[in-house]
Amino acid sequence: MTLKVKILLLVAGLALAACTNPDRFGADGGAGGIGGGAGGAIVPGSANDPTSPAYFNQAIGDRVLFAVDQSAVTDEGRVVLDGQATWLLTNTDFTAIIEGHADEQGTREYNVALGARRANAVREYLISKGVAGNRLRTVSYGKERPIEICSNEACYAKNRRAVTVLAGGLTG
Amino acid sequence: MRFLGMVLSGALAFGGLWAAAAQAQSEGPLRIEITEGVIEPLPFALPVFEAETGDAGGLAAQISQVVSADLSGTGLFREIPANAFISQVSSFAAPVQYADWKAINAQALITGAVSVQGNQLAVKFRLYDVFSGAEMGDGLQFTGTTEGWRRMAHKVADAVYSRITGEGGYFDSRVVYVSETGGKDARQKRLALMDYDGANVQYLTDSSAIVLAPRFSPSGDRVLYTSYETGFPRIYVLDVGSVQRRELESQEGTMSFAPRFAPDGQNIVFSLSQGGNTDIWAMNVGGGGATRLTSAPSIETAPSFSPDGSQIVFESDRSGSQQLYIMPAGGGEAQRISFGPGRYGTPVWSPRGDLIAFTKQNSGRFHIGVMRTDGSEERLLTASFLDEGPTWAPNGRVIMFTRETQGEGGRSSLYSVDISGRNLRPVRTPEGGSDPSWSPLLQ
Numbered sequence: 001m002t003l004k005v006k007i008l009l010l011v012a013g014l015a016l017a018a019c020t021n022p023d024r025f026g027a028d029g030g031a032g033g034i035g036g037g038a039g040g041a042i043v044p045g046s047a048n049d050p051t052s053p054a055y056f057n058q059a060i061g062d063r064v065l066f067a068v069d070q071s072a073v074t075d076e077g078r079v080v081l082d083g084q085a086t087w088l089l090t091n092t093d094f095t096a097i098i099e100g101h102a103d104e105q106g107t108r109e110y111n112v113a114l115g116a117r118r119a120n121a122v123r124e125y126l127i128s129k130g131v132a133g134n135r136l137r138t139v140s141y142g143k144e145r146p147i148e149i150c151s152n153e154a155c156y157a158k159n160r161r162a163v164t165v166l167a168g169g170l171t172g
Numbered sequence: 173m174r175f176l177g178m179v180l181s182g183a184l185a186f187g188g189l190w191a192a193a194a195q196a197q198s199e200g201p202l203r204i205e206i207t208e209g210v211i212e213p214l215p216f217a218l219p220v221f222e223a224e225t226g227d228a229g230g231l232a233a234q235i236s237q238v239v240s241a242d243l244s245g246t247g248l249f250r251e252i253p254a255n256a257f258i259s260q261v262s263s264f265a266a267p268v269q270y271a272d273w274k275a276i277n278a279q280a281l282i283t284g285a286v287s288v289q290g291n292q293l294a295v296k297f298r299l300y301d302v303f304s305g306a307e308m309g310d311g312l313q314f315t316g317t318t319e320g321w322r323r324m325a326h327k328v329a330d331a332v333y334s335r336i337t338g339e340g341g342y343f344d345s346r347v348v349y350v351s352e353t354g355g356k357d358a359r360q361k362r363l364a365l366m367d368y369d370g371a372n373v374q375y376l377t378d379s380s381a382i383v384l385a386p387r388f389s390p391s392g393d394r395v396l397y398t399s400y401e402t403g404f405p406r407i408y409v410l411d412v413g414s415v416q417r418r419e420l421e422s423q424e425g426t427m428s429f430a431p432r433f434a435p436d437g438q439n440i441v442f443s444l445s446q447g448g449n450t451d452i453w454a455m456n457v458g459g460g461g462a463t464r465l466t467s468a469p470s471i472e473t474a475p476s477f478s479p480d481g482s483q484i485v486f487e488s489d490r491s492g493s494q495q496l497y498i499m500p501a502g503g504g505e506a507q508r509i510s511f512g513p514g515r516y517g518t519p520v521w522s523p524r525g526d527l528i529a530f531t532k533q534n535s536g537r538f539h540i541g542v543m544r545t546d547g548s549e550e551r552l553l554t555a556s557f558l559d560e561g562p563t564w565a566p567n568g569r570v571i572m573f574t575r576e577t578q579g580e581g582g583r584s585s586l587y588s589v590d591i592s593g594r595n596l597r598p599v600r601t602p603e604g605g606s607d608p609s610w611s612p613l614l615q
Contacts, residue, residue, distance in 0.1 A: 071448070097403075104356075104576070107517035107531050107560050108384060108607070109430040109443065110487065110494055112405065113450035113471040116427060120448025139404050140427060140445065144382050149356040151557070151578040 053166045056087050063163040071117035073125050084164055085129030098122045099163045100140040103156035108142060115140030122162040202280060202301035202308055204248050204337045213250035214279050219261040221284035232286040235295060235325040242329035242343040247595030252278050273302045282332055291317050295324045299332050309335050322371055340567035346611040348386040348395050352604035356582050370600045376415055385607045387432045392611040396431040405429045407442055409457055421459050430473050434481050441475040441484060452486055465503035476520045485519040485528055496530060509547030518561050524568035531560040540573045542591055553593040566613040574606040
């Protein structure tokens with residue numbers, strides 16, 4: 001998904017998350033197109049159940065991207081992480097492992113260290129928004145787990161990421 | 173085949189000792205100076221070794237082939253095909269007809285004989301300097317089991333290589349590496365051990381977790397590596413003989429990786445990431461707590477000891493980009509040694525102590541290179557989309573590394589190159605390969 005679509009979904013997700021009436025969430029269909037919902041009912045655990053990991057992953061966005069050889073959270077990243085922090089503060093049963101990744105343009109050890117920086121940057125940001133540090137662990141995969149496999153910037157941009165992977169609680 | 177526990181008594185001389193052989197070689201005119209720039213490969217003839225016992229014919233042929241492949245594979249020697257031979261060597265003991273070998277321009281002649289008694293194998297060889305019309309060094313015999321026939325072939329080739337080049341050999345050695353299958357987004361990795369030439373591959377772990385960068389101990393009996401089997405990168409030590417592994421002590425909430433042995437085989441250096449910051453630490457492989465060697469907000473990783481154990485070369489981005497530094501083995505002030513354009517990583521100190529091999533990244537290309545330990549005389553040996561992770565042959569003359577190809581079908585494989593930059597060649601493995609670590613010469 002493009003970043004633009006992701007931001008639109010995110011805005012929709014935040015608007016819905018603020019809503020206390022679950023019927024409106026379903027009826028509004030704001031999360032439509034990302035699966036899970038049927039008619040006006042909320043399917044627990046689906047992407048339009050705001051308490052579900054699927055919602056976290058798809059509506060809020062489970063990942064942020066980084067510039068080449070950088071670990072600073074971008075403006076776009078902050079919007080996503082604000083959503084993650086809000087969700088984690090609401091759904092306190094969940095813990096998370098933040099996975100840091102690098103693109104293939106780097107040596108193996110350096111990329112493990114770079115992924116560690118990225119994962120930690122996300123963790124520090126979430127902590128700064130009030131999420132308890134003991135709910136957030138980090139791991140770096142370096143360049144070992146790319147999601148896109150071409151060898152150009154279009155793919156590299158998506159591989160330079162930190163992904164917040166939920167654990168514990170209901171997994172839907 | 174087990175690495176340890178193999179009986180192989182080397183250098184049982186029949187007519188001389190190693191010392192005598194070394195004495196003789198320095199006087200012979202047959203010599204390759206491999207420090208020279210471009211050389212013409214030295215033509216050699218290697219008639220199939222004589223089978224001295226009835227059932228030795230098959231092994232004699234195989235051993236002859238491996239000796240020949242070892243020598244030709246260096247790029248320093250060229251085998252003369254057998255169909256060019258004028259005289260055949262009917263018997264190992266028969267006198268050499270030098271004129272017949274001179275006529276086909278064979279500068280070196282290698283003859284041998286193989287005998288088998290039960291599972292015991294004996295291989296003997298002689299090396300002749302054809303143009304001097306004299307034997308070069310004394311004949312040697314190696315004995316062992318039939319199972320270890322490749323090692324005996326490598327020992328013969330090492331002796332020939334040593335006598336002619338004056339350098340130590342490297343054929344009787346092994347490489348531990350990461351064997352890879354699957355696409356770039358579904359890659360499966362497991363540790364594998366092989367002879368230096370890709371033969372006798374043995375898998376040391378399964379591929380249930382990512383494994384990275386195995387490193388041999390100085391005696392070749394153990395391997396340090398990084399595995400994600402707990403979900404987090406942690407360092408393990410694996411005994412090559414028993415294939416038993418053990419997780420080293422680690423601190424909760426940290427990641428540890430990039431381990432390497434000190435020359436004493438007991439202490440190790442590695443990288444530890446804590447709170448997003450990666451520094452270099454040291455510890456005893458038996459346990460007892462880790463010591464911090466660097467303390468900077470930058471990335472410090474890929475440490476490698478000097479052969480005397482007094483210094484550590486490593487990479488750091490403290491200047492703003494990845495560069496190479498040397499510090500005392502106990503930590504302390506580091507000297508930057510890389511100053512060229514681009515980024516430098518994965519430094520590895522040569523076993524001879526004279527050079528440092530590294531990965532260089534510049535203008536979208538990756539290179540394997542070498543420089544002197546003060547950073548001078550930088551020389552790039554390769555260039556490709558992605559070359560990385562050099563390891564030294566035991567004699568410090570050859571480097572093996574990982575080359576990954578570009579794009580969606582990108583695949584990793586092992587290559588070797590001479591430190592002169594010549595003789596770049598793939599090392600064939602059954603699957604993809606990465607992160608090679610060369611053993612010392614086997615005992």
